[in-house]
Amino acid sequence: MTTAEAGAPARYHHGDLRNALLEAGRALLEEGGPAALSIREIARRVGVSAPAAYHHFSGLDDIAVALAERGFAELAERLQAAPSNAKGQLGPAGMAYVGFARDNPGLYRLMFGEGFRGAFAADERVRALRSDAYEVLKTGLSKRVPASEVSTAALFLWSLTHGLSLLMIDGQFDPGADPDTLVAAVLRLSGKGLPTSSEPGDRA
Numbered sequence: 001m002t003t004a005e006a007g008a009p010a011r012y013h014h015g016d017l018r019n020a021l022l023e024a025g026r027a028l029l030e031e032g033g034p035a036a037l038s039i040r041e042i043a044r045r046v047g048v049s050a051p052a053a054y055h056h057f058s059g060l061d062d063i064a065v066a067l068a069e070r071g072f073a074e075l076a077e078r079l080q081a082a083p084s085n086a087k088g089q090l091g092p093a094g095m096a097y098v099g100f101a102r103d104n105p106g107l108y109r110l111m112f113g114e115g116f117r118g119a120f121a122a123d124e125r126v127r128a129l130r131s132d133a134y135e136v137l138k139t140g141l142s143k144r145v146p147a148s149e150v151s152t153a154a155l156f157l158w159s160l161t162h163g164l165s166l167l168m169i170d171g172q173f174d175p176g177a178d179p180d181t182l183v184a185a186v187l188r189l190s191g192k193g194l195p196t197s198s199e200p201g202d203r204a
Helices: 003-007 017-032 039-046 060-081 091-103 105-111 117-121 124-141 147-169 179-191
Strands: none
Touching: 017 039, 017 060, 017 105, 039 060, 060 091, 060 105, 060 117, 060 124, 091 105, 091 124, 091 147, 091 179, 105 147, 124 147, 147 179
16 A cells, blocks of 8 residues: 555445544554544544434544553553563563564654653543553563562563664664564673572572
8 A cells, every 4th residue: 555545535335433533643644653643634534424423422632542542452462462481581572662663653653652741640540551561571570589679670671662763764874784683682791780580488
């Protein structure tokens, strides 16, 4: 499908208009980032009038929140599906996190409030889903670090993967021909600085 075809309005016939509007909004996000979101343009792409969109969303903030909800739910699924091992190595989870951001740069920026920070700060659903993703990281770390260090280590890992994600999707450096290898190397190096737990009675 060409860019022109992707942006062309599609005549809406029947079915789930709410979902169709969100899909159009997501496509718009990936084309132009959060600043490109517009109820008028979303409705045009679906082939309905802007007032028809207001039957499902109270406004653009409401659409943005719904898109962020989808994003965090998908991110949590990716983190949960990432392979692990008995020692709780977090390279796979970190790779899954950065991979999600690279696959969905516009959505990722939106999820962390770009252009809609005020709306997200007041929305319990977004905060809860963001917390769910954080809990996945904490669960993985609980197998690797002392219980007293889990929260701090999870914040460290989240800060690392979030920062690395933004650097990559914003094109702030050249990741080379194999970005996955670079991400894995960064995560491996960072893991050397985390406190490690050992078997009971054998902690150093």
